[in-house]
Amino acid sequence: MRALDALIPYARNARTHSDAQVAQIAASIREFGWTNPVLLDGDSGVIAGHGRLLAARMLGLAEVPCIELAHLTEGQRRAYILADNRLALNAGWDEELLRVELAELKALDFDLGLTGFAADDIAALDGKPLDVEFPEFDETAGDDVAMAICPKCGHEFPK
Structure with a gap:
């Protein structure tokens, strides 16, 4: 987790986020939690997740989950910023x-x-x-499933 105020958005991020879309992201974070962390370079610069940062601000969060990608060259970092925003649109x-x-x-x-x-x-x-x-729900559908018990924690789960 990193302090939201310590993160530096990429000034040349070509992707835009409308207020309505940021509200959608905020609703998604509220419902599902943080399923996609913010990606950072080695100096707290945002590579991916600008919309999530705006949503975090909207939600009043102080910290956000992050992954650091310090291994990227400057060219790779700049290209990934574009690729991250574009590749899903090609599906x-x-x-x-x-x-x-x-x-x-x-x-x-x-x-x-x-x-x-x-x-x-x-x-x-x-x-x-x-x-x-x-189909009609059959409450006996799982009756014949063999169960196992974890010897360490005692949790019961299907074999």
Whole structure:
């Protein structure tokens, strides 16, 4: 963990973050915790995670988790700043699997806004409804699973 005020954002970071997007990141951190630490160079300079820093400020946090990448050359560091922001944008979606995942999250009464998808995006998935039928839950489904007990801590887990 590093003090938020000690971190130095990259002045030439070409990625922008709207207030709405920072609020989405903040909501994600509130819901899921810190799943993606801020990446730093060897001098507390931010390589990746500028949006997360803004969200941390919005949440009133004093410290954030960080990973230091001091081994990068200046060229590598600058190129990675761009690559980190761009590479995920080059991916696509399997819309059928996306539709199923969103439908199942909806069935769990999960706030779909936390996925980053807007209601219009969800509705635009080929105009197909997000209704999914689930099989009946069978409470005896796990009865025949063999269990083991950890000899050190006593925790019981499936074999």
